[in-house]
Structures are given as C-alpha cells and as structure tokens.
Amino acid sequence: MSEIDSLKSQLESLQAEALAAFAAAADLDALQALRVSYLGKKGALTEVLKGVGKLPPADRPVIGKFVNQTKQALAQALDASEAKLAVKAKAQRIEAERIDVTLSGRKRGAGALHPVQHGLDEITAIFSQMGFAVAEGPEIEDEFHNFDALNIPPEHPARAMHDTFFVKQMSDTPMLLRTHTSPVQIRTMKRFLAEGDEPPLAVVAPGRVYRCDYDVTHSPMFHQVEVFKVDRDVSMAHLKGVLKHFLSTYFEKDVAIRLRPHYFPFTEPSAEVDIGCVFCAGKGCRICKGSGWIEVLGSGMIHPNVLQSVGVDSDAFSGFAFGLGVERLVMLKQGIPDLRLFFENDVRFLSRMGVAK
Numbered sequence: 001m002s003e004i005d006s007l008k009s010q011l012e013s014l015q016a017e018a019l020a021a022f023a024a025a026a027d028l029d030a031l032q033a034l035r036v037s038y039l040g041k042k043g044a045l046t047e048v049l050k051g052v053g054k055l056p057p058a059d060r061p062v063i064g065k066f067v068n069q070t071k072q073a074l075a076q077a078l079d080a081s082e083a084k085l086a087v088k089a090k091a092q093r094i095e096a097e098r099i100d101v102t103l104s105g106r107k108r109g110a111g112a113l114h115p116v117q118h119g120l121d122e123i124t125a126i127f128s129q130m131g132f133a134v135a136e137g138p139e140i141e142d143e144f145h146n147f148d149a150l151n152i153p154p155e156h157p158a159r160a161m162h163d164t165f166f167v168k169q170m171s172d173t174p175m176l177l178r179t180h181t182s183p184v185q186i187r188t189m190k191r192f193l194a195e196g197d198e199p200p201l202a203v204v205a206p207g208r209v210y211r212c213d214y215d216v217t218h219s220p221m222f223h224q225v226e227v228f229k230v231d232r233d234v235s236m237a238h239l240k241g242v243l244k245h246f247l248s249t250y251f252e253k254d255v256a257i258r259l260r261p262h263y264f265p266f267t268e269p270s271a272e273v274d275i276g277c278v279f280c281a282g283k284g285c286r287i288c289k290g291s292g293w294i295e296v297l298g299s300g301m302i303h304p305n306v307l308q309s310v311g312v313d314s315d316a317f318s319g320f321a322f323g324l325g326v327e328r329l330v331m332l333k334q335g336i337p338d339l340r341l342f343f344e345n346d347v348r349f350l351s352r353m354g355v356a357k
C-alpha cells in the first residue's frame with residue numbers, strides 16, 4: 001500500500017472510531033474529553049498529521065485536503081452530540097429539581113397577642129370610649145415625679161415600701177424605674193397647664209412599672225393603668241360611677257363594688273376597691289378566701305398637695321385618681337392562678353391564653 005493510501009485508511013478508521021465514540025458519550029464531560037483526545041494538540045488527528053511530513057511534497061496537498069475533511073467531519077459530529085447531550089442534561093436537571101407540589105405544606109401557626117398586652121389594650125379602650133385621653137410617661141423616672149410631687153417626701157415610709165430599683169447614676173439627679181404609673185398624673189397635668197389649658201382633664205395612662213418583688217402574685221416588672229380626672233366639683237361619686245362602669249364592662253357582667261378606706265399619700269380620702277368575687281358571685285370561695293370580695297385597685301381623691309405641686313388651684317379644682325394592676329385583672333378574668341406564668345414565655349401557656357388579633 002502506498003504511503004498516501006495507508007494514511008487515508010488510518011484517517012478513515014480514526015473517523016469511524018471517533019464518530020462511534022461521540023455517539024456513545026454518556027454526558028457533556030465525557031464528550032469534552034473525547035474532543036481533546038481526537039482534536040486536541042496531542043490528539044489522535046495530530047498524531048496522524050505527523051506522517052504527512054514524510055510524504056513527497058506533491059502528495060501533501062492531497063492528503064492535507066483529506067485531513068481537513070476528517071477534521072470537519074469530527075467537529076460536526078462533536079457539535080451534534082453536544083447539542084443532543086445538552087438537551088438531555090437540561091431534562092435531567094429539570095427532573096432533579098422538580099418540586100412535588102402535591103406534598104401538603106407545613107403549617108406555621110398564626111401569632112397571637114400576649115394576654116397582658118391584650119388586657120392592657122382592652123382596659124385602655126374602655127376608658128377611651130368613656131372620653132379619657134390616652135397618655136404615656138417614661139419608665140425611667142426621677143424622684144420628683146415618682147415621689148415628691150405625689151406627696152411622698154424623702155423621709156416618707158412609703159418610699160421604702162415601694163421596693164424601688166434605682167438606675168446607675170449618670171447625673172446629679174438620682175433616677176429610678178417608676179414604681180407606679182402615678183407620675184404620669186404629674187407629667188400630664190404639667191404639660192396640660194404649660195400649653196395654657198385649664199381642666200377638665202381626663203386621662204388614662206397604661207404602662208410598665210417596676211418593683212423589687214417576685215412571687216405568685218408579684219413580678220419585678222408588671223403593668224398598671226392610671227386613670228384620673230380633674231375638674232370643678234369632681235367627687236367620690238364620680239370615682240365610684242366610673243369604677244362601676246369600667247369593672248362591669250371589663251368583666252362583662254354586673255359586678256358589685258365596694259370602696260374600703262385606705263391610705264395613699266397622693267389621695268385623700270383614699271380607698272381600696274374590692275369587687276364581688278367573680279368566681280363565686282360573693283358566696284365565698286378559695287380565691288376570695290371566703291370573704292366574697294376581691295381587692296382590685298387603689299383609688300382616691302387627688303391630694304390638694306399633688307394638685308398644688310403642678311400648679312392646679314386646689315380650691316377651684318378637685319380630681320379622682322386610681323391605679324390598677326393589669327396582670328391581676330387579667331388573672332381574675334381568665335382564671336390564671338400564678339402571675340409568673342405571664343413572663344415565663346411557655347408557648348403552651350401563650351398559645352392557650354394568647355388572643356388572636
């Protein structure tokens with residue numbers, strides 16, 4: 001066989017072998033490897049080309065043309081296989097990433113309002129419907145607003161009774177976490193007068209308060225709602241009427257109320273307010289300790305000294321005030337036995353007692 005015929009037949013068998021290999025390539029990576037092994041710099045075709053150099057110069061163009069045809073045939077076959085494999089690869093990827101939309105979804109429970117927040121909103125709303133304006137004050141207070149202006153001078157035993165948390169002192173004025181919402185009385189009356197207004201003034205002030213205390217009925221942080229009204233001729237009768245309406249609305253029934261003489265430095269006279277036991281309707285049970293009555297809040301007529309401390313003429317104006325513990329009212333309404341449950345964040349309690357919004 002002549003040199004040129006032998007080269008030709010080498011090229012023919014190379015082409016046949018290559019086309020078969022391309023057609024059998026399993027994926028794009030395998031095909032790329034074949035491209036390199038046949039058409040690459042060190043590939044089979046290059047190897048055959050080396051033989052061309054040994055041919056007589058006249059034969060070279062003939063075989064050169066043949067080599068080019070082979071090269072083209074291989075390149076075309078490669079492109080065709082590549083296109084086929086690309087389609088196959090895409091189909092495989094789509095199959096692998098397929099989402100089974102028939103699988104039922106994982107439910108995420110809807111959130112609910114914390115029972116204390118719900119109680120706070122509910123209580124505030126009742127007063128707002130009665131015409132009281134909502135006000136707020138700072139949780140970090142000074143002694144003037146939390147004590148002095150409320151007729152609790154420095155040496156007063158009530159200061160010690162309040163189990164106050166003091167805040168690290170940053171200035172000359174000692175600061176504390178307010179022990180009740182009553183300082184909002186002072187701040188609101190002062191702001192009101194500074195704006196040039198005159199009573200009547202009717203305010204409901206919900207908020208957080210702090211006392212160093214922790215047991216079944218006490219938590220170091222709890223919530224109060226302060227309610228007060230200042231006007232000409234405000235009397236205990238107004239106080240009692242507002243309380244009766246509020247408590248009956250909150251407990252959704254006609255609750256009996258009783259005012260028991262008490263002492264608060266910032267009210268005179270002062271009264272603790274009891275409601276007829278909501279569990280036994282006054283017959284006497286474990287919750288009311290057999291008395292038929294449950295204490296719910298502190299109240300009274302705003303002390304003239306308090307009115308004077310903010311510049312309200314205590315001869316012309318009088319006012320009533322009361323402060324209630326939100327947790328206590330929610331516990332009574334929902335039958336919750338331990339106040340600490342509110343703050344332990346046990347989801348079982350929260351999802352049972354939380355109120356969907």
Ligand code: PHE
Pocket residue numbers: 179180181182264267298299300321322323324
């Ligand atoms: N500030 C009082 C307390 O926290 C409650 C109260 C408010 C009493 C207003 C009388 C008038 O105990």
